[in-house]
Amino acid sequence: MTIRTRLSALLTAHGTPLTAHAHCDLPCGVYDPAQARIEAQSVKAIMEKHNASSDEDFRVRANLIKEERCELVKHHLWVLWTDYFKPEHLATYGNLHDLFWKATKSAGEAKKTNDVAVADRLLEEIDGIADVFWATKK
Amino acid sequence: MTIRTRLSALLTAHGTPLTAHAHCDLPCGVYDPAQARIEAQSVKAIMEKHNASSDEDFRVRANLIKEERCELVKHHLWVLWTDYFKPEHLATYGNLHDLFWKATKSAGEAKKTNDVAVADRLLEEIDGIADVFWATKK
Amino acid sequence: MTIRTRLSALLTAHGTPLTAHAHCDLPCGVYDPAQARIEAQSVKAIMEKHNASSDEDFRVRANLIKEERCELVKHHLWVLWTDYFKPEHLATYGNLHDLFWKATKSAGEAKKTNDVAVADRLLEEIDGIADVFWATKK
Amino acid sequence: MTIRTRLSALLTAHGTPLTAHAHCDLPCGVYDPAQARIEAQSVKAIMEKHNASSDEDFRVRANLIKEERCELVKHHLWVLWTDYFKPEHLATYGNLHDLFWKATKSAGEAKKTNDVAVADRLLEEIDGIADVFWATKK
Amino acid sequence: MTIRTRLSALLTAHGTPLTAHAHCDLPCGVYDPAQARIEAQSVKAIMEKHNASSDEDFRVRANLIKEERCELVKHHLWVLWTDYFKPEHLATYGNLHDLFWKATKSAGEAKKTNDVAVADRLLEEIDGIADVFWATKK
């Protein structure tokens, strides 16, 4: 039994998710806010590396990669919003639309700045979405 | 303190990863085998849905989406192999190259079949890689 | 009959070309719901061609191209929702989020069916969004 | 002043939305030069914003987004040239090939410069193509 | 034994790589019709495998991959036409535009059929373009 398998068993026993879940448009029924969080963590790390460097070529690369990563954050969140959530969820979580609107706007803002505070806010907003998501999965 | 935050704290205390990590080509230094596993889980779910359906259009869609998901599995594994692992890891894990070669070959095989056993083998191989990965992160 | 529908009829009668507007993530400030409508019209035409054919290869191609076109509809609508609309618009158009949620869900549904009624509903929903969009541009 | 330019002026004066048409490779039979024009307008707007800014990160982003938008202009024009136009059109419009060659070359040139005059020329060339296109649709 | 096989053997015997040339939009100045030919050969091989199989899932995959490969043929040819060739080449090769128009149309036709004769014609047209290309490089 691998560490991972044991951990999965442990967490399953607690009704807690461990492994990340994805989606496809079939739909395959596999979703997870972790996909957006992954890219947002990357965005934050890129900003920090950008700000710590004075090399022109490096900063160009940091900016262009951040652009792509922010787009991925937006994409993963949009998919979750449109594909996973159903009208019955909206009845319980009246602010659902707003959570996604603000988070995707923050991801767009993160393209335009290297201010780490924007990445931190984005991460918090994704965590807020994750809380709702996992509550609906119980 | 949100559920997620508490869980993160709990797992961090045990030296166990919870959140999924990604990469970018900067490099941002964020990697995680979970990205490949996500897509592999999706591949398995697609196969099951394909096999349970007799609708021609649905099966076409299942096949084409599976094609994309398998490609993503391969991509995430290749990135991990080339970008994350270093020569010193190879010294400790002599079968590292083979683990990745076999897992990416399984992902290619999963394009060509709807046999769930192939998806299961792929998932096991990714878990094997994850074990090595997390051992190097300790 | 909406303003847009009437205008379309009028212009079609004159065989006259129409400009459209796009966006980029700078932002360049150029947006237009026409980008989503373009792809939705394509989705409808593909469904009609699919349904009129009994050739297996053709139907496969129709399904796969429709998959891509529906994805483009979703993408263009998501961009408009997150990037163009501002909090002040929401104050005036309280159903803004719902308009986008329903339209993108219809685009997802159009992946799964060749029922032209779904494409027609999608086109109507995009026209509803276009009415709001152009009202905010006055 | 072309028909298109006049129409644009007319419609802009009325603040009225305009439909546009796309294509797919089925073919679905839906084409429109507006897709190329959309991206070319974006290219021009990006150049103007680039030239008005002295922020290094912003200029990097402007350059990379312009690169993508120019590529889209080329792609949309190439599709129109190869997929929509037929030998009988060429009989009537002997300069058809040249119109597309020059316009796509201008789109390539727009990648390499932030001189707005290049974007203006590109827009004019696209309008010239649009005139031919709509003449063939009558 | 084909010319290529013999040539490869010859070159391998000399330890000399068979180089090929590409392009990028800088421009880097590296072009080669081989990129289009590669994909066209793949298109032909896919058709043959499709026609030899009666497995539904395999035929779906063959059709969707052929769709992508044909698109790549078109793309590589379009790039060569717009980016590499200059007005002075056109003065010498008056049929240049037509060569590219016909070849890209054949690539589009190859999406819609599994008739190997179409792939053969496409390969011949690409070879015709390659002859002109290499003549201009002398």
Next chain:
Amino acid sequence: MTIRTRLSALLTAHGTPLTAHAHCDLPCGVYDPAQARIEAQSVKAIMEKHNASSDEDFRVRANLIKEERCELVKHHLWVLWTDYFKPEHLATYGNLHDLFWKATKSAGEAKKTNDVAVADRLLEEIDGIADVFWATKK
């Protein structure tokens, strides 16, 4: 006059196309290390043009295009490694995995630098892979 130039001239004189081989995921059975080499040559040319220029916008474009080209090198090599090579090849070429690991690592390194020596090393490593590849094709 390089070997290639002479070879091209020779082949052109015989009206024989210089073919190249590609792959697709069917698999179509068409592979060739030339696809990776093409992009690597482009990477080298981009570095040279970058280093010879003092224009900020040009250097930005060079860096972003190089980023894409390096990614293509990695992709083509990964495909060759996973899809073409079989266990029996590994028995003969015990260093096969290492050849690919080092070459893809060099391609990643070429993203981060404009040192032409890195591109030269990458080209040599690809040539080494090509030697093995063509030996297995005999």
